Amino acid sequence: xxxxxxxxxxxxxxxxxxxxxxxxxxxxxxxxxxxxxxxxxxxxxxxxxxxxxxxxxxxxxxxxxxxxxxxxxxxxxxxxxxxxxxxxxxxxxxxxxxxxxxxxxxxxxxxxxxxxxxxxxxxxxxxxxxxxxxxxxxxxxxxxxxxxxxxxxxxxxxxxxxxxxxxxxxxxxxxxxxxxxxxxxxxxxxxxxxxxxxxxxxxxxxxxxxxxxxxxxxxxxxxxxxxxxxxxxxxxxxxxxxxxxxxxxxxxxxxxxxxxx
Numbered sequence: 001x002x003x004x005x006x007x008x009x010x011x012x013x014x015x016x017x018x019x020x021x022x023x024x025x026x027x028x029x030x031x032x033x034x035x036x037x038x039x040x041x042x043x044x045x046x047x048x049x050x051x052x053x054x055x056x057x058x059x060x061x062x063x064x065x066x067x068x069x070x071x072x073x074x075x076x077x078x079x080x081x082x083x084x085x086x087x088x089x090x091x092x093x094x095x096x097x098x099x100x101x102x103x104x105x106x107x108x109x110x111x112x113x114x115x116x117x118x119x120x121x122x123x124x125x126x127x128x129x130x131x132x133x134x135x136x137x138x139x140x141x142x143x144x145x146x147x148x149x150x151x152x153x154x155x156x157x158x159x160x161x162x163x164x165x166x167x168x169x170x171x172x173x174x175x176x177x178x179x180x181x182x183x184x185x186x187x188x189x190x191x192x193x194x195x196x197x198x199x200x201x202x203x204x205x206x207x208x209x210x211x212x213x214x215x216x217x218x219x220x221x222x223x224x225x226x227x228x229x230x231x232x233x234x235x236x237x238x239x240x241x242x243x244x245x246x247x248x249x250x251x252x253x254x255x256x257x258x259x260x261x
Contacts, residue, residue, distance in 0.1 A: 003240035006031030009083040010239070011126070013065065014091035016043025018191030019141060021050075022228035023089055026236040028056035033082040037063035037074070057082060065092065065118035071125055084129040087239045090119045090140040090163075094193060097200050100154025107155065115159045120166060127174060136179035137239045140167050144187050147250070148258050152201075164250060171248035180247035182238050187254025188216060190225040221256030 010027045014020035015036025021043075024034045028051050036051075036058065038044050044060035051058035059081050061074055078085060095111045123138055130136025144150065145157035146164050164183050171181035188194055198216060202209040217224060231253045237243055238251065252258055 001242070003030045003236060003242065005087065005240055007033070008086040008239075009033045009035070009078065010087040010089065011035045011037065011078055011085045012089040012091065013037050013063075013122075014093060014141075015047055015060070016040040017091075017093070018193070018228045019186065019189065019231060020089070020091050021047045022232035023091065023235050024051060024058075025054075026229070026232035027087065027089075027239065028054060028058070030236055030240075032087065032239075033057040033059075035059040035061060035078045035082055035085075037061045037065070039064050065122065066114045068118065068121050071118075071122055075122075075125055079129075084133070085126045086130070086133075086135060087137045088123060088126050088139070089235065089239075090123065090138070092119065092141075094143065094153075095155040095159075097152045097197065097204075098154050099152060100158060103155060111155050111159055116162050116166075119163060123170070127179065130179050131174070131177045134178040136174075136177070137243075138167070138170075138179065138181045139235050139238050140164075140181075140183045141235075142183050142185050142250075144185050144252070144254055144258050146183075146185060147252070148260055152204075153197075168248050168250075175247055178244075180238070180244065182246060182248070183250045184231070184235055184238065185250055185252045185254065185258075186226070186231050187252070187257040188220060188225045189228055189231050189253075191228060194225065219257065220254075224255070226253065226255055 010032040012024045016038035041062045048058040048060040092115050142160045146161045149157040167181045198213045202212045
């Protein structure tokens with residue numbers, strides 16, 4: 001299927017990671033020009049090289065999204081080298097495991113400034129051009145914890161849920177400008193983040209990490225962790241022309257893990 005986004009400019013955050021790099025590659029295969037942003041410069045350059053070997057115009061940007069002062073300059077760089085952003089992928093890292101009670105106020109504030117405030121600020125800037133062109137896609141990657149809170153991921157469950165409410169509210173505000181806003185919820189996708197969480201759980205419970213991973217896999221109806229590419233293809237579809245009537249939605253890519261309707 002031709003997703004009809006050839007020539008569009010995509011900006012993918014977390015572009016050096018497992019999910020972000022797969023999203024960038026999926027959009028590149030559809031003919032998008034792709035800017036990838038992350039704090040990991042070496043990782044960005046490696047992903048950019050993979051994109052270029054597939055004849056994709058790629059722009060790596062070392063970008064600490066908690067620094068709101070650099071948003072305008074970086075968006076101008078993207079516009080100058082690739083064109084204004086048509087497709088925005090809000091994909092941020094998650095906080096360390098923690099309960100939800102007894103967390104210091106400074107920890108809440110620091111993670112809000114890393115996970116929530118930059119997403120809102122960057123999207124607001126990008127929306128100006130999307131509205132003028134009457135076309136845009138904003139896709140925010142969250143976590144299954146926004147639907148079924150994950151034990152010991154209290155900060156993540158709370159702050160990512162804030163982004164779901166923001167995205168749903170904004171979807172109504174921009175729909176008639178030709179812009180869609182959607183949230184995609186990964187279950188357990190085989191990335192470094194999942195390996196880290198499995199290792200942390202094994203450490204807390206004094207168990208082998210292989211045992212924790214096997215138990216985790218057994219709880220998924222499909223019987224395995226998802227592949228980053230499977231997650232990325234869903235996001236690529238939501239960025240497509242064919243998905244023009246999908247907005248304000250929260251889409252699960254979880255192998256059936258989340259038990260609720």
